[in-house]
Amino acid sequence: MAGKLRELLDISENDFDVVVRISREEDIAIARQMAKQLAQELGFSLADVTKVATAVSELARNIYRYAQPGKIMIRKRPEERGGPAIQVVAADRGPGIESVERVLTKGYTTHERSLGIGLSGIRRLMDFCEIASEVGTGTVVSVEKRRRKF
Amino acid sequence: MAFKEKVVPTIRIGDSLLVPIQIDLDDKTVEQLQAQLLAEIQEHRVRAVILDVRMVEVIDSYISYTLTETAAMARLMGCRTVICGIQPPVALTLAQMGIELQGFWVARDLEHAIGMVCSP
Numbered sequence: 001m002a003g004k005l006r007e008l009l010d011i012s013e014n015d016f017d018v019v020v021r022i023s024r025e026e027d028i029a030i031a032r033q034m035a036k037q038l039a040q041e042l043g044f045s046l047a048d049v050t051k052v053a054t055a056v057s058e059l060a061r062n063i064y065r066y067a068q069p070g071k072i073m074i075r076k077r078p079e080e081r082g083g084p085a086i087q088v089v090a091a092d093r094g095p096g097i098e099s100v101e102r103v104l105t106k107g108y109t110t111h112e113r114s115l116g117i118g119l120s121g122i123r124r125l126m127d128f129c130e131i132a133s134e135v136g137t138g139t140v141v142s143v144e145k146r147r148r149k150f
Numbered sequence: 151m152a153f154k155e156k157v158v159p160t161i162r163i164g165d166s167l168l169v170p171i172q173i174d175l176d177d178k179t180v181e182q183l184q185a186q187l188l189a190e191i192q193e194h195r196v197r198a199v200i201l202d203v204r205m206v207e208v209i210d211s212y213i214s215y216t217l218t219e220t221a222a223m224a225r226l227m228g229c230r231t232v233i234c235g236i237q238p239p240v241a242l243t244l245a246q247m248g249i250e251l252q253g254f255w256v257a258r259d260l261e262h263a264i265g266m267v268c269s270p
């Protein structure tokens with residue numbers, strides 16, 4: 001787990017199309033907007049563009065609330081075998097998550113103005129979701145969504 | 151309340167307040183909207199607030215939380231809240247995340263919403 005986290009924290013920004021630093025509340029909307037645009041460029045359906053944008057909004061807010069500064073990195077993967085995909089990595093060197101299992105429980109939150117639905121919701125909106133975290137080191141959440149054919 | 155403090159211009163219809171949200175909601179604007187609506191409910195003694203979210207493209211968990219809280223506050227002030235015009239992709243996303251927007255009356259569109267608040 002710790003090895004995975006370091007590996008993810010050391011991911012190069014250069015491999016991504018967009019990097020948004022999250023330190024102010026406005027950055028949440030910027031990250032959301034960027035995700036929306038890249039998903040549109042990949043030809044995602046409006047429903048999936050909305051899901052990706054919402055998931056990124058949740059990821060960015062988690063950084064802003066619990067671990068700022070951090071960053072949201074987004075890349076298009078047009079050549080994936082399963083079809084074009086978008087990958088979003090939310091990384092911070094904040095306090096870390098004590099129990100990943102617990103934060104994935106719907107309704108669990110440590111914030112008084114929250115539904116406790118963010119991370120469990122992200123998992124349902126995206127096709128792939130991986131969380132690596134260590135108390136005192138930081139947290140990386142990597143999510144992916146593939147373009148669906150209709 | 152001075153107009154410049156409003157984040158969303160509102161329209162009074164009888165004793166209802168129509169709130170067509172035509173901006174992208176972010177954390178700050180949704181909080182300002184809550185404060186604005188509570189002030190207007192008190193000032194104009196409206197019986198119902200209609201939130202028209204037809205133009206809103208993303209409703210995430212915090213926006214949902216704040217809107218639900220606003221509806222609960224309005225109810226405590228004797229005012230019901232109707233939300234209308236939720237777009238299909240937004241409805242899909244909210245449902246998938248398990249967000250129910252409790253405390254709202256939900257209408258299909260503005261006409262349906264006005265019918266709801268006008269019926270006895």
